[in-house]
Amino acid sequence: MKRFLILVILLLNTVSFANASERGLFWKLKAPNGLTHYLFGTIHTDDNRIIKFLPAVKKSVNASDLLLVEITPGDHSQNLFMKNYSLVSHLNAEELNQIKKLSEFHVMYFENVIRMKPWLLAIIFDSPKPHTEFNQDYLLMAMAEDLDKEVLGIESSKEHFASMDSLSLDEQLMMLRAVLKKTEKERLYDYNLLMKEYLSADVEQIRKTDEQLTGKLLPKALWAKIKIQLMDERNKKMAIKIKELAKDKQLFIAVGASHLSGKDGLLSQLRDSGFKLTPLKAFE
Numbered sequence: 001m002k003r004f005l006i007l008v009i010l011l012l013n014t015v016s017f018a019n020a021s022e023r024g025l026f027w028k029l030k031a032p033n034g035l036t037h038y039l040f041g042t043i044h045t046d047d048n049r050i051i052k053f054l055p056a057v058k059k060s061v062n063a064s065d066l067l068l069v070e071i072t073p074g075d076h077s078q079n080l081f082m083k084n085y086s087l088v089s090h091l092n093a094e095e096l097n098q099i100k101k102l103s104e105f106h107v108m109y110f111e112n113v114i115r116m117k118p119w120l121l122a123i124i125f126d127s128p129k130p131h132t133e134f135n136q137d138y139l140l141m142a143m144a145e146d147l148d149k150e151v152l153g154i155e156s157s158k159e160h161f162a163s164m165d166s167l168s169l170d171e172q173l174m175m176l177r178a179v180l181k182k183t184e185k186e187r188l189y190d191y192n193l194l195m196k197e198y199l200s201a202d203v204e205q206i207r208k209t210d211e212q213l214t215g216k217l218l219p220k221a222l223w224a225k226i227k228i229q230l231m232d233e234r235n236k237k238m239a240i241k242i243k244e245l246a247k248d249k250q251l252f253i254a255v256g257a258s259h260l261s262g263k264d265g266l267l268s269q270l271r272d273s274g275f276k277l278t279p280l281k282a283f284e
Contacts, residue, residue: 022267023201024279025257026057031246032274038064039266040282041257042136043198045127050198050283051139057282058143064252067144068245069137070238071160072153079157080116082169087114090173098180099125106130118172119164122179122217128188140254154241154255155234163229171222178217203261210258232264239269 029037038060043050061067087099096114102125103113113121144151167175182190190213197209215223238259245251253266260267271277 022203022261024203025198025201025260026280026282027267028060028278028280029246029270030276030278033247035246035248035250036063037242037246037251037253037275038280039260039270039277040136040140040252040254041203041260042140042254043194043257044135044137045195046132046134047195049195051134051136053139053283054281056280057140058147060280061140061143061149061252062147063250064149065249066150066152066245066251067140068152068154068242068251068253069141070154070255072156073141073151074157076157079161079165080120081112082115082117085115085169087118090118090169095177095180117165118169118176119167122172122175125176126179126182126187126190126217128184128191137254140252144252149252152245154238163226163234166229167222167226171218174219175217198257203257203265203267206257207261231258231262235259235262235264235266235269239266239273242266242270243273 025041027039029039031037040057088096091099099113099121100110103110106124106127107130108124141151164172194206194209194213197206200206211223211227217223218226238255242251242253255266259265262268267277
């Protein structure tokens with residue numbers, strides 16, 4: 001179950017808008033007080049193309065006082081399940097059969113899956129391949145721990161999941177059913193499209209692609225409402241936390257790539273606060 005936590009933790013992370021020419025997933029931040037920090041826009045996958053970090057990444061983690069991630073490290077399993085709930089009561093036989101097959105594909109216990117929040121399952125099952133725990137965020141946290149660096153979270157798990165948890169059960173089931181209707185070919189196409197944009201490091205295009213893909217799972221008006229909570233409001237809270245900690249500590253910040261761009265994105269907010277940003281290369 002632990003490996004799926006990291007997937008979810010970063011799902012809420014997947015993607016926002018900056019200048020059309022803005023490129024960069026890994027940034028050096030020079031604060032007004034002279035301290036140096038680093039910002040890394042992650043994506044929740046173990047794709048070999050983006051987990052083989054260049055030495056500069058480890059060097060930057062080592063030069064920092066702490067690693068700041070989206071969610072406080074710990075056991076978040078209590079936030080994955082709905083109380084007194086089972087999918088068995090809400091899905092038909094064909095849908096439950098699909099759930100069972102996808103559970104096996106993602107190496108998950110069916111008995112646990114049928115008690116999980118539908119929106120969460122929609123995110124996990126929308127992937128075209130099983131996820132391992134060896135994604136970017138996990139590797140960065142392991143790197144920090146090996147270097148005896150403190151790891152802190154910007155949000156608690158309750159805060160992290162709040163946006164999607166605000167969906168009604170019917171809305172969550174709608175999202176899950178939309179994923180169940182997708183073919184394996186469609187899921188693979190969507191994954192490759194998002195990976196293509198991530199590898200381009202064009203944060204504006206990443207935002208557009210992510211919104212396009214997520215928008216297919218929810219009605220337009222509902223997604224517009226959730227997006228404000230999921231992105232804009234959380235971006236503002238993240239920037240406040242970063243600037244507070246950056247006063248006397250050197251930070252390596254790892255958050256979903258979606259949080260970097262946009263007028264309320266971290267890049268814009270930090271620039272407006274006097275930080276000087278320089279793009280760096282993270283992987284080959």
